[in-house]
Structures are given as structure tokens and as C-alpha cells.
Amino acid sequence: MNDSNSLTIRPTQIAGLLELSMPVHADERGWFKENWQREKMVAAGLPDFHPVQNNVSFNAFRGTTRGLHAEPWDKYISVLSGKIFGAWVDLRPGAGFGTVYTATVGPDSALFIPRGVANGFQTLDPDTVYSYLVTEHWTEQARSNYSYVNLADPTLGINWPISLDEAIISEADLKHPNLDEAKPVLPKKIAVLGGTGQLGRALTALGVEDPRIEVFSRAEFDFERSGFLEGFPWANYSHVINAAAMTAVDEAETPPGRRRAWQVNSTAVASLAARCAQHDVTLVHVSTDYVFDGKDQDVKEQHPISPLSVYGQSKAAGEVAVLSHPNHVVVRTSWVVGEGKNFVDTMFNLAQRGVSPKVIDDQFGRPTFAVDLAQAIMHLIDTGQPGGTYHLQGEGEVTSWYELARRVFSLSGHDPDRVAPTSAVEYLSSVALAAPRPRNSSFSLNKIRATGYLPVNYLVRLEEYIEAKRNIVQILD
Known part of the structure; x- marks a missing residue:
């Protein structure tokens, strides 16, 4: 003995x-x-x-x-x-x-x-x-x-x-x-909430090859419904990825939109974090550049949050709620581009229709393609990275919405000079109850690089994305 x-x-x-x-x-x-x-x-x-x-x-x-x-x-x-x-x-x-x-x-x-x-x-x-x-x-x-x-x-x-x-x-x-x-014992599953959004669809695509990934739609997990977590078989899951959010930033400035934003982005997230902690399920929560005031570029994860809008405030409150769970990961991102409604799609469609838009030239950041965001989240899970907050967006030079729109027009085979510049103040003056936006939305990527994940240059992804869009148009024509 x-x-x-x-x-x-x-x-x-x-x-x-x-x-x-x-x-x-x-x-x-x-x-x-x-x-x-x-x-x-x-x-x-x-x-x-x-x-x-x-x-x-x-x-x-x-x-x-x-x-x-x-x-x-x-x-x-x-x-x-x-x-x-x-x-x-x-x-x-x-x-x-x-x-x-x-x-x-x-x-x-x-x-x-x-x-x-x-x-x-x-x-x-x-x-x-x-x-x-x-x-x-x-x-x-x-x-x-x-x-x-x-x-x-x-x-x-x-x-x-x-x-x-x-x-x-x-x-x-x-x-x-x-x-x-003998029947193999499969690993616990990874639940994705918000499966119909851009990130949810990108994770759905990864799930074709990864049987752990199980995606739930809003109909299955409606964050606005009381008791939306009841009956969930927690023992079958190792992680929950929360890709659900109320992202209509201008609508969030209205009375009904404000209630929705706080319910979906904060109150429901607090319930989710508490239930994940109760069942020892790691929570991966996706947040946004809107938790910052936009005064600085290439902000690090520990940069003080200071949201300008109701949307940003509700997302910041959601982050704070997630911190109560010992096993949490917060992934902040910006300017997401994937399957669904997004800025690049809008510019591509305007170019195809012959519309010459005015686009804001004094707000700066980097696009994040949903496929990269999905892969980065799975990298953090699969490599067992410590919990905490990580920033993720595309690699490359900081750009403006105006410069990004010009590049979309050019890659689409249209004259980029059809895109005219305008200021954020001028553009938003025509929007009732317009939400204030952060001027700068660029992140430091050093922390996530240190985990072994190397973000892809957003210009490479943009070319791939536009090429795929053009191929679809040619098929339909």
C-alpha cells in the first residue's frame, strides 16, 4: 500500500x-x-x-x-x-x-x-x-x-x-x-443557436463533415419566448454556440425594438449562461464591435467597452452575463459577410441593377467572412483554448465602407466610380432614429493568432465570394 x-x-x-x-x-x-x-x-x-x-x-x-x-x-x-x-x-x-x-x-x-x-x-x-x-x-x-x-x-x-x-x-x-x-461512443454534440443567421449557416455547412455540430433555428430556440430553454437535453452537449442576436441596430432605437434587443441580446443570454453553467456546458457567445465607442483602431480584447447605441448596450450587457459562467468564450467580430443579408450582397445587387449608391467613407474596419468566423470558433473548441474573450475579423488593411463598396463593384465587373462617398452624419440624417455607429471597428488579432489560428485576408475571401455570386447570376441568366 x-x-x-x-x-x-x-x-x-x-x-x-x-x-x-x-x-x-x-x-x-x-x-x-x-x-x-x-x-x-x-x-x-x-x-x-x-x-x-x-x-x-x-x-x-x-x-x-x-x-x-x-x-x-x-x-x-x-x-x-x-x-x-x-x-x-x-x-x-x-x-x-x-x-x-x-x-x-x-x-x-x-x-x-x-x-x-x-x-x-x-x-x-x-x-x-x-x-x-x-x-x-x-x-x-x-x-x-x-x-x-x-x-x-x-x-x-x-x-x-x-x-x-x-x-x-x-x-x-x-x-x-x-x-x-461494438457501437462506437460518439463525442458530445455542439449545439448552435441562431442557425438561420449568417454564422449559423456557416456552421451548418461545417456540420456536413462534423457530426458533432447540431444547428437549431429560431423556431426551435426563440429567445423571445418564455421558458425557451426548457426540456433541452443538456447531458448530450459539450458546448453551446450562441449565434442568435437581434441585430437591427436602427430598429433597436425604437420602443418595441429596444425591448426586443434587450430581451434577445441580454436577458435571454443571461438565462442561457446560467443554464449552461448549471450543466457544465461551455458557452461560446458571439459579440460585436458595437460594444466599443469606435475612438480607437486595432483594439485589444481588454479594451474598455463603451457602447454608443441600444444595440451595442444590449450586446455589452449580454457579454457581462456570459462572464458569470466559468466556462465561457466570447468571440467579438465585425462586418460579417455570409449567406444571407449583408453589405457585400447589397452592393453586388445594386451593381447588377445599375444603381449608383452613396456609401459612408468615414467609418473604418475589416470584414469578417462567416466561414472564417465558424472555423475560428471550432478551432478554439477543438484545440482546447482557455476561456475568455477573443477578437476575430479578416486579415488585411483597415478599409472603409466606401472603399469596400468600390472593390465589390470592381470585382463584379462594374465601374467602381459609380460609388459615391458620403459622411456618416449625412447618410444617417435620412434615417429616422438612426443608431450611432462606431467610427472604427478594427481589432487586434494577436490573441487569436497566438492560439495557432491564422485569419484569412478578407480580400481573398471577397474575391471568392463575388466569383461565386457571379457564377450564380450566369446560371440564372
């Missing part, structure tokens, strides 16, 4: 499966150990896995054999009395599928078993007590997401200390499928 005062955690051949060596303090009366100590174990390398249920299995006889079961949650197993031979099999899809790890476990050791890894054990002593902490409450519905593999499958090569012919095994465990027929 380990009487050292040191706690050690080491990886195994199965990714995420960790073996702990634990101090056990023994004397003539018996022994004592800290079976689970969050602060020490997390500091030593154990995931901060937030268990919600503790199960205990008492096994009266030596040779009792259970498994191999893979449940849709993380587990932390330990032995409180006696000793076991444990076996674990990776049933997650990928290169590690079928990898086996075995170990003898007594009171001086424990294992952290990630979701999708099958767990089995055989008692080596009578009166063995086996304990496991789990990260989800057990329900009958959860059983449908279990996976199993047969204890005796020869392809696994598990050398059980006590022959399975002599072991005590349930009829159900004897009938589990062999590895070649």
Missing part, C-alpha cells in the same frame, strides 16, 4: 485515461485516504470533471467480474476495500478504437475514465467495495447511449487473472458484442 505523501497522476495508452497513485495512511487500526480531493487532484493533472453522483458496488466473492460497459459520461473509480483487476477499452471512434489498458487497483490507486472508454473489473479479494463518481445523473433514457464489448473477445487479449469459465459473470455481460460489432 502506498504510504507516500505524494499524489501522482500518469497517462496510459488510452487517451484521457489517467491512473492515480494515492497516499494511504495506515496504522494498527486500519488506513485513511483522501479518495477524491478536487483541489489537489486538479493541480496534479486530473480534469476538473464535476461529478454529480457517487455509486458503490459491493462484491461478496472473489472472481466477480463486471463489464465491459462504456457509459456516456466521465467516471472516477477507486477501490475502498479489497483489490481488483481492471480492464478498459477505448470505444471512441478514431485511431484509438479498441485500445486496451489493464491494471491492478487497490486502495492506493484510482483511475479517471473519460466518456466512451469501456470499464470492466474482476475482484481479486472477497468483500471488495468498488466506488465510482460520475458526471451525469443516471436516467433510464441514458441507457440507450451505452456501448458494450465482450469480456472474452479474443481480439482484446485481456488476461483475466481468474478464468472467465470460473468467474461470476452476469448473463447480460456474457452476451455483449465483440469489438468488431
Whole structure:
């Protein structure tokens, strides 16, 4: 028995499966150990896995054999009395599928078993007590997401200390499928709220190749409806990406628009953040350049927020609400261009129709293409970046709406001189209850670059986007 005062955690051949060596303090009366100590174990390398249920299995006889079961949650197993031979099999899809790890476990050791890894054990002593902490409450519905593999499958090569012919095994465990027929345990899903917007559509496109991504429309998650989060199966999801927002900046200055903006961009977001925190689901929230006053260029993530408009104020309040969730990511972006209504589409259509617009020449920023925003969010998720706030927009020189419009006309095959410049004051003077806009909407991208994500130059994306639009026009003609 380990009487050292040191706690050690080491990886195994199965990714995420960790073996702990634990101090056990023994004397003539018996022994004592800290079976689970969050602060020490997390500091030593154990995931901060937030268990919600503790199960205990008492096994009266030596040779009792259970498994191999893979449940849709993380587990932390330990032995409180006696000793076991444990076996674990990776049933997650990928290169590690079928990898086996075995170990003898007594009171001086424990294992952290990630979701999708099958767990089995055989008692080596009578009166063995086996304990496991789990990260989800057990329900009958959860059983449908279990996976199993047969204890005796020869392809696994598990050398059980006590022959399975002599072991005590349930009829159900004897009938589990062999590895070649075992159901892979898929990773938890990523819910996208606001699926009909430009970002939602870009994430939908990524979901064609990534089965984790599940997109919900406004009809399914209406932020203006009371109780819009009720009945959501939180246990099936690791992340929620909130791409939903009320973005009609001028309408938000009207009495009914103000109510909508605050409900959708702030009040509902606070409810979403609280529910995600309750269920330990990471929240990725998309915000905007409108939380700033626009006095500075290339602003960093820690720049003080100072919104000018009702829309900006409601989005800033939403950001503050999200900060209450320990596992949050805020991605601020600007000038989004994707499938749906956007500035580039508007300019392209005006060019096609022969209209010569006046466009603001004293507001500056960079476009963000929705495909890049979607890929950046998935990069942050997949690379396990720390929570916090990140800025994302296209790479390239700061431009104005006027210069961007001229480039759209030129790429569309039309004379860019048809675009005339105008000031923001002059342009907005014709709009009733016009919302004030930030003069500058350019971000520093150093933080997101440091994660390994390299933003694409917006001029490259713009050429691709306009070419695709022109091809559609030619097909329709």
C-alpha cells in the first residue's frame, strides 16, 4: 500500500485515461485516504470533471467480474476495500478504437475514465467495495447511449487473472458484442443557436463533415419566448454556440425594438449562461464591435467597452452575463459577410441593377467572412483554448465602407466610380432614429493568432465570394 505523501497522476495508452497513485495512511487500526480531493487532484493533472453522483458496488466473492460497459459520461473509480483487476477499452471512434489498458487497483490507486472508454473489473479479494463518481445523473433514457464489448473477445487479449469459465459473470455481460460489432461512443454534440443567421449557416455547412455540430433555428430556440430553454437535453452537449442576436441596430432605437434587443441580446443570454453553467456546458457567445465607442483602431480584447447605441448596450450587457459562467468564450467580430443579408450582397445587387449608391467613407474596419468566423470558433473548441474573450475579423488593411463598396463593384465587373462617398452624419440624417455607429471597428488579432489560428485576408475571401455570386447570376441568366 502506498504510504507516500505524494499524489501522482500518469497517462496510459488510452487517451484521457489517467491512473492515480494515492497516499494511504495506515496504522494498527486500519488506513485513511483522501479518495477524491478536487483541489489537489486538479493541480496534479486530473480534469476538473464535476461529478454529480457517487455509486458503490459491493462484491461478496472473489472472481466477480463486471463489464465491459462504456457509459456516456466521465467516471472516477477507486477501490475502498479489497483489490481488483481492471480492464478498459477505448470505444471512441478514431485511431484509438479498441485500445486496451489493464491494471491492478487497490486502495492506493484510482483511475479517471473519460466518456466512451469501456470499464470492466474482476475482484481479486472477497468483500471488495468498488466506488465510482460520475458526471451525469443516471436516467433510464441514458441507457440507450451505452456501448458494450465482450469480456472474452479474443481480439482484446485481456488476461483475466481468474478464468472467465470460473468467474461470476452476469448473463447480460456474457452476451455483449465483440469489438468488431461494438457501437462506437460518439463525442458530445455542439449545439448552435441562431442557425438561420449568417454564422449559423456557416456552421451548418461545417456540420456536413462534423457530426458533432447540431444547428437549431429560431423556431426551435426563440429567445423571445418564455421558458425557451426548457426540456433541452443538456447531458448530450459539450458546448453551446450562441449565434442568435437581434441585430437591427436602427430598429433597436425604437420602443418595441429596444425591448426586443434587450430581451434577445441580454436577458435571454443571461438565462442561457446560467443554464449552461448549471450543466457544465461551455458557452461560446458571439459579440460585436458595437460594444466599443469606435475612438480607437486595432483594439485589444481588454479594451474598455463603451457602447454608443441600444444595440451595442444590449450586446455589452449580454457579454457581462456570459462572464458569470466559468466556462465561457466570447468571440467579438465585425462586418460579417455570409449567406444571407449583408453589405457585400447589397452592393453586388445594386451593381447588377445599375444603381449608383452613396456609401459612408468615414467609418473604418475589416470584414469578417462567416466561414472564417465558424472555423475560428471550432478551432478554439477543438484545440482546447482557455476561456475568455477573443477578437476575430479578416486579415488585411483597415478599409472603409466606401472603399469596400468600390472593390465589390470592381470585382463584379462594374465601374467602381459609380460609388459615391458620403459622411456618416449625412447618410444617417435620412434615417429616422438612426443608431450611432462606431467610427472604427478594427481589432487586434494577436490573441487569436497566438492560439495557432491564422485569419484569412478578407480580400481573398471577397474575391471568392463575388466569383461565386457571379457564377450564380450566369446560371440564372
